[in-house]
Amino acid sequence: MNYTALAEKIRIWADALALTIGFSAPNIPEKHQIAMQNWLAAGYHGDMHFFHHNQEARSDPKRLHPTTCSVISARLNYWSEDKNTSLTVLNTPSLGYLSRYALGRDYHKVLRHRLKQLCEKIETEIGPFNWRPFTDSAPIMEHALAEQAGLGFIGKHTLLIHPKAGSTFFLGEILCDLPLPADTPTTHCGCGPCTACMTVCPTQAIVAPFTVDARRCISYLTIEHDGSIDPALRPLMGNRIYGCDDCQLACPWNKFAQLSTSDDFKTRHNLNQPDLLSLWQWSETTFLRNLEGSPIRRIGYQKWRRNLAIALGNAPYDQQIMQALQSALTQSDALVAEHIHWAIDQQTKTTKPIAVAVKKSYI
Ligand code: SF4
Structure with a gap:
């Protein structure tokens, strides 16, 4: 078999x-393993205790799929519009901002299906081989593998x-168990002296280049974190109700972002x-129905309401907001009610400035 031609x-x-x-190759460079250990030791993972599990598999993909001799890393564009709408929404406090990756169907299913289709296509050409697709579904250091596969460099915000x-x-x-020729790893970080993502982050969650304190990150707070959100961070969240893209919106490399097809x-x-x-106004039934097949559904109605209250x-x-908050109090559980009380208190501070205006440093 000519594996170069097959590749x-x-x-x-x-x-x-x-x-x-x-x-x-299915190898994680040591620098990434050390960075992960340091990140965990600092407690930056917050409540995401699953990072402590399967550390051996995370450092060695062969432990996840023992016959592996190659990794095929893949990227799939998701932006469905230019970023001006994002900036407009962030500047309009009556609107909610949801991370752009979550506006359509759940990427786990979409990307996994395409990876599966690719493997099936390969099998039609060469016959059965051993393969297993992953989409954010197992302890894999996917940025490190993608960097090794030449798909890009890791920026100071830690994204590829x-x-x-x-x-x-x-x-x-x-x-997979195909001995495919490895691509040239990306070794040059293109950030240079830029620190735009660190400066623009509403909660200053990028505590050092290439280090995110998840406990301050709005994506973590609105999606992963289950309990009460630190009142000190709430005003900084502005109208971000599911995830946050500020570091990406500020990044000059996203001048080259490609729209999804x-x-x-x-x-x-x-x-x-x-x-x-x-x-x-969405009831739980409406939430579940409207977000069928969406990644947003995974956070559940309670966290959705908590985020909206903030x-x-x-x-x-706004009198309508006050009425809506007050009338929801009696039907809300303790977590949501606590956030509603906070929101009512904020609303009564009528002279307050808008919490987080979009900064001029966005490109
Ligand atoms: S904004 Fe982009 S280029 Fe600038 S430091 Fe952050 S990741 Fe690097």
Whole structure:
């Protein structure tokens, strides 16, 4: 078997699935393993205790899939519109901001399906081989593998950046037993002296270049964190109700971000610029129905309401908001009620400035 020729064919088949791929050995460079250990030791993972589990597998992908001799890393673009809408929403406190990756279908299913399709295509060419696809679904250091596969460099915000595609893409991997020739790893970090993402982060969560304190990160707080959100951080969250893209919006490399060609990531239910009060009216049934197939559904109705309450509290005083908050109090559980009380208190401070104006440093 000519594996070099096969690798080139796989690239073409991947391209037909809108995947850009690279190949690497299943090895995680030591510097990434050390960085992970230091990050955990500092407690920056917050409540994400699963990072402590499976550390051996995270450092050695062969432990996840023992016959692995190659990793096919893949990226799939997800931006469905230019960033001006994002900036407008961030500057409009009556609207809610949701991370752009979550506006359409759940990427786990979409990307996993495409990786599976790619493997099946390879099998039609060469017959059965041993493979397993991953999409943010196992302890894999996917940025490190993608960097090894030449798909880009890791920026100071810790996301992968490709000089011709920015950072607005998902990553997935196929672990397989084909001895495919490895691509040239990316060794040059393109950040240079830039610190735009660190400066613009609303909660100053990028505590050092290449180090994010998840406990301050709005993506973590609104998605991963289950309990009460630190009142000191709430005003800084502005109208961000599910995730946050500020570091990506500020990054100069995203001048080169590519729009998705997939209908799967098209915006549903006006989620690119939703009215906060309209979202607040959603019952749990509406939440579950409207977000069927969306990654947002995973956080559950309680966290959804908690996040919305904070955004409503951060909006300028509005009698309709006050009424909506007050009338929801009796039907809310303790967690949401606590955030509603906070929001009502914020609303009553009528002279307060808007919590977080979009900074001029966005490109
Ligand atoms: S904003 Fe600047 S420092 Fe941050 S990832 Fe982009 S290039 Fe690097």
